[in-house]
Amino acid sequence: MKYELGPTDALVIVDIQNDFLPPNGALAVPHGDEVIPVLNKYIAEFDKRNLLVYSTRDWHPDNHCSFIPQGGPWPIHCVVGTEGVQFSPLLELPVNAVIISKPSDENLETYSAFARTDFADQLFAAGIKRIFVGGLATDYCVFNTVKDGLALKFQVCLLLDAIKGVNVNPEDSKEHEEEMARMGAAHVTLADITA
Numbered sequence: 183m184k185y186e187l188g189p190t191d192a193l194v195i196v197d198i199q200n201d202f203l204p205p206n207g208a209l210a211v212p213h214g215d216e217v218i219p220v221l222n223k224y225i226a227e228f229d230k231r232n233l234l235v236y237s238t239r240d241w242h243p244d245n246h247c248s249f250i251p252q253g254g255p256w257p258i259h260c261v262v263g264t265e266g267v268q269f270s271p272l273l274e275l276p277v278n279a280v281i282i283s284k285p286s287d288e289n290l291e292t293y294s295a296f297a298r299t300d301f302a303d304q305l306f307a308a309g310i311k312r313i314f315v316g317g318l319a320t321d322y323c324v325f326n327t328v329k330d331g332l333a334l335k336f337q338v339c340l341l342l343d344a345i346k347g348v349n350v351n352p353e354d355s356k357e358h359e360e361e362m363a364r365m366g367a368a369h370v371t372l373a374d375i376t377a
C-alpha cells in the first residue's frame with residue numbers, strides 16, 4: 183500500500199543508542215545495527231518534505247531498577263552521561279529532530295516513549311495524526327510506544343524493515359509484530375512511502 187506523506191505525519195525513531203547496538207552495546211539487540219541505514223532513508227524521505235522527526239532515548243540513572251545489580255532483568259545500559267546513552271553516530275538525524283527522553287526515575291521502568299513524557303502533547307501541538315515508528319527494540323520499546331500511540335488515537339505505521347527485537351524467546355519479535363497489527367498498526371516498508 184502507498185502512503186502519501188504530509189504535514190500531519192511524523193517519523194518516530196526509537197532508541198538508536200550505542201548500548202542497544204552490536205558489536206559493543208551493553209544490551210545489544212541482535213542485528214540492531216542493520217536498521218540504521220534503513221532509518222536514514224526514512225529520515226531523508228521525511229526531511230525532504232520538511233516533516234517532523236522525533237528520536238526517543240532510554241535515559242537511566244546508574245542504579246535503575248531494571249538493571250541486574252538492582253534485581254532487574256537487564257544489564258546496565260543507557261546510563262545518563264555515558265557513551266552508551268548517546269545516539270549512534272551513524273544515525274543521520276536532522277538538525278531539527280526532536281529528542282524525547284524517557285523518565286529517569288530509578289524505580290520506574292517505562293518502555294513506551296509516551297509513558298510519563300510530554301510526547302503526546304508535543305504531537306498534538308504539532309497537529310500530528312499519524313506516526314511512522316521504527317527502531318529498537320521490537321518487543322519492548324517499539325511495542326509499547328506503538329501500543330500507547332494507538333491508545334491515544336494516533337494512526338500508527340510500523341516500519342517493518344527498520345525494527346529488530348531482543349528475542350528473549352525466539353518468536354518474540356514475530357509475535358509482537360503480529361500483536362501490533364491486531365491492535366491496529368499498519369505494516370509499512372520503505373517502498374510504501376517513496377514515490
Ligand code: VGL
Pocket residue numbers: 197240248256293318319320321322323324
Ligand atoms: C529497551 C530493554 C530495556 C528498549 C529499553 O529500548 O526496547 N529494552 N530498556
Ligand code: ZN
Pocket residue numbers: 240242248259260
Ligand atoms: Zn532501558
